[in-house]
Amino acid sequence: MLKPFACDPEASRGRRHREPSAPTRSEYQRDRDRIVHSTAFRRLVYKTQVFLNHEGDLFRTRLTHSLEVAQLGRSIARTLGLNEDLVEAIALAHDLGHTPFGHAGQDALNERLHLADAASGGFEHNLQSLRVVDILEERYPEFNGLNLTFETREGVLKHCSLRHAERLVAGDPDGVGRRFIDRTQPSLEAQLCNLADEIAYNAHDVDDGVRSGLISMQQLEEVPLFFRFQKEALAQHPGLAGRRLLFESIRRMLSAQVYDVVDATRAALRGSAPGHVNDVRASPPLVCFSEGMVCESSELKRFLRANLYRHPQVVATTDQAKEVIRDLFAAYRAEPGEWAQGREVVSLRGIADYIAGMTDRFAMREHERLTGRRLFD
Ligand code: MG
Secondary structure: OOOOOOHHHHHHOEEEEOOOOOOOOHHHHHHHHHHHOOHHHHHHHEEEOOOHHHHOOOOHHHHHHHHHHHHHHHHHHHHOOOOOHHHHHHHHOOOOOOOOHHHHHHHHHHHHHHOOOOOOOOOOOHHHHHHHHHHHHOOOOOOOOOOOOOHHHHHOOOOOOOHHHHHHHHHHHOOHHHHHHOOOOOOHHHHHHHHHHHHHHHHHHEEEEEEEEHOHHEEEEEEEOHHHHHHHHHHHOOOHHHHHHOOOOHHHHHHHHHHHHHHHHHHHHHOOOOOOHHHHHHHHOOOOHHHHHHHHHHHHHHHHHHHOOHHHHHHHHHHHHHHHHHHHHHHHOOOOHHHOOOOOOOOOOHHHHHHOOHHHHHHHHHHHHHHHHOOOO
16 A cells, blocks of 8 residues: 555664564554654643644644644555555654644744743754653653654654754764754655644634634635635535534635645645655655645734734733743742752753643742732733
């Protein structure tokens, strides 16, 4: 079933620490299983995607977002003959490095690290996802981290600045940082997870946005990608309204994007005809939308940015979230004993790792314990 350009677990570039192979599972199945059993994965259930976790039980969390990315990714992978297990492993791990409170948390932590030490390198969630699977998980007797295969780690590190890449390469010359210096692409499975991430959040943020009352179905009529499928749904089901109309429009929009990726990627693969994953790495990006869908999808993104992510109510909680992170950082720096709990190294990076690992509610509780102030209610 696997196409020659897919990643083959038998030909994996391997793990950082040698291990015997498993009797019943491929290397990528094993990566997926290690991720599902990790502590960081369970924390995703209480981490913010867009809406803070305690704002409502039905909003996406990092966990349900990651499951949706895995579902979309696997279904496209199967159609294209790519490795489904690898796609699933990357999708489930791609957001493990996120701080509590989403991007607001990341921005505040990054800012505090830079202010504390300009040479610290700051905080970036993609790099942190790699740190989680490479170093921070403590589950195995022989090594730190989950000791995942090169291909899964390559997919987890989806963006990396040149400066960070140089640091990574200094410690691991042929490692996953290399491609950001050589300006090459990752496997098709990794490219697919990137696009599946985008498809997933564009769709579920529309759903969560309407559920929250911050955006309306009427407003969405100005988004061609949504309006097209709403009209289609109404033509087939006259009188459809409310929640069912919203879901049916999103469902059609999701399917159209999936078919678009399949068709556009097949065309790109025919054009460059890679015979092996190494040809993929040397080619331009191959997993893609058609040109029309690129435009429509960016219009939807622009709409969400203007009307949801920058909505005064979202921005207000964002500001509170930043305050929590800044206060925690200051408190732990002032009194390392407060958090070190037997850890040997008390460093800025250690504090950042500790804060980044927190769930929203743990961070809020810690904040209240250390400052006596209760935010967010
Ligand atoms: Mg994501």
